[in-house]
Amino acid sequence: SFRFKGSITTFQRLNFLYQAAHCVLAQNPQNVELARFYCFTQKTIARRLVLRQDPSVKRTLCKRCCSLLIPGVTSTVRQRSRRRQSVTVIRCVSCGLTRTFPNNPKHQLWVDQPEAQSASDRYKWFLKYHVGNFLSLLNFVPTEAQNQPSKAAVQGDKPAKSTGAASSTPNPTS
Amino acid sequence: MSTPGKAAKKEKKKPIPVKTSLNNPYDLRWAPLEKGQKAFILNCLTETIEALGLKKIQVRVKGLRSSRRRKSKQRDSKPPEAEKTARQPGWSDEASRRQLAIGINEVTKGLEKDELSLVLVCSSIRPAHMISHLIPLSRTRAVPACQVPGLSEGLSGALGLSSVLALGFKRGDTAFSNTVGEIASKVPPLCVPWVPTEKEGQKRKLDLSHEPGQDPTPTLQPLKVKKTIPNPSKIRKPKKKKASAQKQKK
Numbered sequence: 001s002f003r004f005k006g007s008i009t010t011f012q013r014l015n016f017l018y019q020a021a022h023c024v025l026a027q028n029p030q031n032v033e034l035a036r037f038y039c040f041t042q043k044t045i046a047r048r049l050v051l052r053q054d055p056s057v058k059r060t061l062c063k064r065c066c067s068l069l070i071p072g073v074t075s076t077v078r079q080r081s082r083r084r085q086s087v088t089v090i091r092c093v094s095c096g097l098t099r100t101f102p103n104n105p106k107h108q109l110w111v112d113q114p115e116a117q118s119a120s121d122r123y124k125w126f127l128k129y130h131v132g133n134f135l136s137l138l139n140f141v142p143t144e145a146q147n148q149p150s151k152a153a154v155q156g157d158k159p160a161k162s163t164g165a166a167s168s169t170p171n172p173t174s
Numbered sequence: 175m176s177t178p179g180k181a182a183k184k185e186k187k188k189p190i191p192v193k194t195s196l197n198n199p200y201d202l203r204w205a206p207l208e209k210g211q212k213a214f215i216l217n218c219l220t221e222t223i224e225a226l227g228l229k230k231i232q233v234r235v236k237g238l239r240s241s242r243r244r245k246s247k248q249r250d251s252k253p254p255e256a257e258k259t260a261r262q263p264g265w266s267d268e269a270s271r272r273q274l275a276i277g278i279n280e281v282t283k284g285l286e287k288d289e290l291s292l293v294l295v296c297s298s299i300r301p302a303h304m305i306s307h308l309i310p311l312s313r314t315r316a317v318p319a320c321q322v323p324g325l326s327e328g329l330s331g332a333l334g335l336s337s338v339l340a341l342g343f344k345r346g347d348t349a350f351s352n353t354v355g356e357i358a359s360k361v362p363p364l365c366v367p368w369v370p371t372e373k374e375g376q377k378r379k380l381d382l383s384h385e386p387g388q389d390p391t392p393t394l395q396p397l398k399v400k401k402t403i404p405n406p407s408k409i410r411k412p413k414k415k416k417a418s419a420q421k422q423k424k
Contacts, residue, residue: 008397011194011196011397011399012397014196015196015199015395015397015398016394018196018198018199019199019368019392019394019395022200022368022392023368023391023392025368026314026368026369026370026392027370029314046196051194051195051196052193052194052195052196053195053196054195054196054197054198054400056197056198057196057197057198060198070310070314071282071307071308071310071311072282072285072286072307072310072311072314072315073314076282076286077282077307078279078282079278079279079304088303088304090307101303103301103304104301105300105301107301110402110405110408111195111400111402115403116402116403116405117402
């Protein structure tokens with residue numbers, strides 16, 4: 001459906017907390033606790049409302065202590081060779097949790113593959129064709145927060161009915 | 175689920191569920207180089223390396239087992255030969271080698287200790303996450319860093335290594351300081367939005383009025399949301415049938 005699960009404002013909150021944690025560490029690299037609190041709040045909100053976060057965001061958060069992992073400041077990154085496979089090891093400085101990523105040149109996350117992105121492209125095409133105002137929803141600017149949700153609620157019904165027709169016709173073969 | 179009769183009547187195709195996920199607002203990328211600069215950088219480096227004569231000599235060990243058999247047979251006939259090459263295996267110039275940080279781990283450690291003045295990275299690296307951590311690292315230490323396409327191809331031959339994915343030059347008076355100065359002036363600045371741009375003068379507050387373009391405080395990036403289709407070939411665990419379990423209990 002064209003409605004966001006949860007609301008745009010919660011995604012805004014997550015986005016703001018994430019960026020605030022970065023800024024905190026940029027200004028004071030020793031203040032890891034505040035950045036950790038922001039990321040902990042971000043995780044809690046996402047867990048409570050069951051919102052999905054992209055791997056590019058989740059990989060920068062420590063799973064154990066929820067601190068923001070910035071290489072050089074709060075985490076160390078090393079290349080190791082595990083038997084025959086070379087591996088990138090990210091280690092959280094505060095809690096010592098290690099995350100390993102095998103260096104497979106052919107591997108690509110499903111989220112980054114072009115097949116998965118087709119949803120947003122179809123969505124964009126539909127918006128451009130039918131509702132021009134909705135484009136700004138994808139690159140959301142906080143100052144227009146008051147206008148957007150009302151429009152989303154009003155025009156949410158029309159696209160929802162025709163999604164069935166639009167999305168079912170170009171059906172990817174499963 | 176539904177009987178075949180009903181399915182024939184309605185023929186409702188399930189709409190593909192679209193998953194919305196919070197995307198990273200920061201998209202850290204290497205700054206693109208202009209066309210002429212790549213060749214210039216490579217030429218500079220190869221010239222200095224050859225001038226110094228810095229090279230790693232590796233003695234190839236071909237077939238350990240066969241060489242052992244040959245050695246046992248040839249012990250009596252031929253006098254023991256020292257290594258065929260006149261030089262010992264290793265680096266030709268140890269002092270110059272210490273002024274460089276070759277390899278991703280060495281470059282990372284050098285950046286963490288704030289020892290480097292310039293970082294060069296090869297663009298042929300795959301997957302990219304092996305090197306993506308160097309972008310914020312070098313930006314926080316204010317070290318010029320650049321991705322040069324074909325760095326590995328150009329320098330591996332000159333240095334005698336199989337591949338050079340990351341190269342760092344240490345600070346201080348080194349044999350490379352001239353080249354470092356020339357290259358660093360041509361390297362485009364990296365864009366990491368959350369790192370505040372520091373000005374050299376101490377009067378930051380006064381300068382704000384003169385240069386509105388540069389903000390010492392980072393701005394809030396717009397929200398980026400990713401919409402994806404679930405993976406059709408995802409491996410899922412088969413769901414346990416609750417109806418059969420209840421019948422068994424009764």
